[in-house]
Amino acid sequence: MAVDMRAYLAHVELPNPILAAAGCAGTGRELAPFADVTRLGALTTRSITMAPRAGRPTPRMAETPSGMLNAVGLQGPGVEVFLARELPWLAERGARTVVSIGGGSVAEYAALARRLADAPGVTAVEINLSCPNVEDRGRVFARDGGAAAEVVASVRAAMRYDVPVVAKLAPDVADVVAIARACVDSGADALAMINTPIGMSIDVDTMRPALAAGTGGLSGPAIRPLAVRCVWQVHAALPGVPLIGMGGVTSGRDALELVLAGACAVAVGTTLFHDPYACPRILRELEELLAERGFDRLADAVGLAHRPAHRNDLEESPL
């Protein structure tokens, strides 16, 4: 029997909950030979910036156990080229597109939001808060509830009311629930987590850092327990807020783990590098797992792990 796999980002309906994560699906064109981008729940773009960005020097990547470090540095052509050449390609095909934005100041995020406000084909805007704030000596927005809230409020104010604004959180903060709450209080319609925690690796042959930038973002299955923990904590504190869970998802089982922790949608990042067909496979596996467990709807599994294990039978009781 088919499971109802629809997922909702605030009022926006997605036909299924499996998204491509920001920065891991290119412009969509690169993935297209392997997987139909219109069959994704949504494709999240790499974080779009105002001006073109050349990114960080190479080496930008180092493989680590069950993961990788990256320091790409938001390389991209800037918002004008994105609007002229990348978004229309996705929109023409009917792909649902979550546009990720990255900035160095509150004003830059707001300017990006204004630039996107009238663009056709924006399903949602995701705010990448893991960007250094140039007005605060490079402290990332995701580590500062006040700064994050300011960004969210300014983007929410600039975007059309019917386009959900998603705030993307980092796991390596003192209190992820506090940051999540600050974002929701300032207008975020949904939250995405987790962005990559910062890691480092040293090449013992050259005896120097493996990445030119020194440190980089850690992704892949190595960080999945961090993702599950963040989704769990935030769902417990803010049960009504839609969460996009991500971090090391490689299979339907991994996706289900995040759903049970409280995610209503799941994004796939690093796994796409290893297996460009991953999204349709993960969706199929997730649907099978839900069917095996007797679910009619994906929505019924969201956050289920929070319920006490042996109380399930009581819920049916007339008491």
Add this chain to the structure above:
Amino acid sequence: MAGTPVQVTGTVLTTRRVDAYHALTVVAPAIADRFRPGHFVTLAVGGPQTSMLTRRAFAVHDVKPDYGGTVEFVFAVRGPGTAWLAERKARDALDLVGPLGRPFPLPRDPASCLLVGAEYGSAPLFALADALQQRNCRVDFVLGAASSDRVFGALRARRMGETTTLTTQDGSLGMRGSVVDVLAAVIADTRADVVYACGPMPMLRGVTAVCVEYGIPVQVSVEEAMACGIGVCMTCVVPVIDDDGTTQMVRVCTEGPVFRGERVRFDDVGTIPFDALGAPGGDRGR
């Protein structure tokens, strides 16, 4: 469709040692069909429960029609991923994606082509030589390495090439020195119209410098660490000058791996040149 990459599970047909290198032939008809010289493939390593997430990229050495189509690639063991590959046996399954990248452009009219390879970088040159000879091009080879056991394909080059010049750093085979050292003389002797080069970055830089001096076009196939090979991870970038003279950080896997040598800013690889599009500081005025 030609050029469209596919992901397939291929079966290892044969494994062989070639001096210091390993060569694997994999049955993969869908990739062999679409192959053109210069293409590469990526492989998942470590099996289904692998902890190694990034795919390994290899230039295709040869495709053959056996079993519907096979693909052969050559590699040196350099870490746990290539060590795992070196342990593969006939009939093992491998997860391949390919063919990937921009292949070598071929001259429209018959030309004298000099093919230069260092270490296992020479592997993709033989399929190229085949394609060139089918177009009635003259083909000559310069192959080199640190030592004789690391010169790949010398016999085949001697069979295919009008002339073949070999170099080793230790003098154990051919002339002592590097391929770059002998290049000017070979260009003159063979009246080369165009040079194709594969190998490590410093060698490509040297070959390009000689070709620029002699004013002949050079196509280089660049090797750079990559995680995905399909253009989504943005980790394999090098500074390349575009048609308008602007330096851009471009992906080796998608815009390359074959570039016109003089367009690659070899001296700036591993940096973001200050005048590159979007370089830090370049957008201060906004």
